[in-house]
Amino acid sequence: MRQSIRLGRPHGIPVGLHWSVLVIMLLLTQGLAVSLLPAMTGGYAPAGYWLASAGFAALLLVALLLHEYAHARAAQHYGLRVRSITLWMFGGVAELDGEPPHPRAELLIALAGPAASLATAGVLLLAVGPADSLRAGLLEAGLGWLAVMNIVLAVFNMxxxxxxxxxxxxxxxxxxxxxxxxxxxxxxxxxxxxxxxxxxxxxxxxxxxxxxxxxxxxxxxxxxxxxxxxxxxxxxxxxxxxxxxxxxxxxxxxx
Ligand SMILES: [Zn+2]
Structure with a gap:
């Protein structure tokens, strides 16, 4: 997939964005700013909601990259070449070349992404701490949403x-x-x-x-x-x- 913006090349893997990633970025930001965050928190100015929502949407893209990166590193471990990791309108995609040598390798490359998403969710949930809806600020609400989205990502991909x-x-x-x-x-x-x-x-x-x-x-x-x-x-x-x-x-x- 053609990358419109190249973010970097960790471990020789070209990581970048396709322009269509703007579609999910806009959908997520709009959903957060208009309904979810105001419902969870209340009391902030609309501009505050939009700004925070754009930040949390961007963080979700980082979480998508982590998911793909886990696939890519597992694939490299088993000798496959990773052509690229790209974010686009349907999320992330890691493009791999070559054959996993055995079923276990195929299985572990497949599971690495969802495992990374679940681990990310676990870290976020620890950071947020126990839910207390009465005192939820923008940060807690957004991080809580990120944790849930990572779980959804893992479950959907499975x-x-x-x-x-x-x-x-x-x-x-x-x-x-x-x-x-x-x-x-x-x-x-x-x-x-x-x-x-x-x-x-x-x-x-x-x-x-x-x-x-x-x-x-x-x-x-x-x-x-x-x-x-x-x-x-x-x-x-x-x-x-x-x-x-x-x-x-x-x-x-x-x-
Ligand atoms: Zn995956």
């Missing part, structure tokens, strides 16, 4: 369909159980198509029921996941028929 982490993990387990890597990948991709379509339908329902922009975003996200999974499935089928010898190689993008 949904069992490729290219999500849960789908990669599912593929690793099937690979381990059946000893057939290609069949395992295909099963995970088919699960990803179903998952994406279910998500898009859920988004459709949400946007009709609540007329919210979140519903529209869910439709786009579900559709995107289904398309990526379908593409992966088609690529694996071509590789199995011997039409495209490179198609089976992991050109995996993982959220």
């Amino acid at each position: 949904l069992p369909g490729a290219p999500l982490d849960g789908g990669r993990a599912l593929g690793a387990v099937i690979w381990w159980a059946r000893g057939d890597r290609a069949a395992a990948r295909r099963a995970a991709a088919v699960a990803g198509v179903v998952l994406g379509l279910v998500m898009a339908l859920g988004g459709l329902f949400l946007s009709v029921a609540t007329r919210s922009i979140a519903g529209l975003w869910l439709i786009l996200l579900g559709w995107f996941l289904a398309a990526v999974a379908h593409d992966e499935e088609a690529r694996l089928d071509r590789a199995r028929r011997g039409e495209d010898v490179r198609a089976g190689a992991d050109r995996g993008r993982r959220p």
Whole structure:
């Protein structure tokens, strides 16, 4: 994915932003400033809410980078090349080259991201301390929101369909159980198509029921996941028929 802004190159990994990351930045800032933070705290000027919300939204992007970075470092540990880590409108994506040597490597690369998100949530919850809604200031409210978002990120990514982490993990387990890597990948991709379509339908329902922009975003996200999974499935089928010898190689993008 083309990076509009390059942030750095830790451990040789180009880390950057795609311009479309502005979409989630705006959605998050707006959601926080208009409804969530005022409901949780009260008593601040609108400009204060907007400023704080933009800061917390930016911190969530940092948390997304941590998630991807964990995938990338695990992949490097098993000898894969990491082409890039990029944030864009559907979150983060680490682009990996090469094949995990065994199912355990595939599993650990998949789990590294959600584990990092859960660890981030744990640290944030410790920092916030016990909830006391009567005295919640902007900082506590925002950090609490960040903790919850990190948990949501971990749980969402563990949904069992490729290219999500849960789908990669599912593929690793099937690979381990059946000893057939290609069949395992295909099963995970088919699960990803179903998952994406279910998500898009859920988004459709949400946007009709609540007329919210979140519903529209869910439709786009579900559709995107289904398309990526379908593409992966088609690529694996071509590789199995011997039409495209490179198609089976992991050109995996993982959220
Ligand atoms: Zn992930």
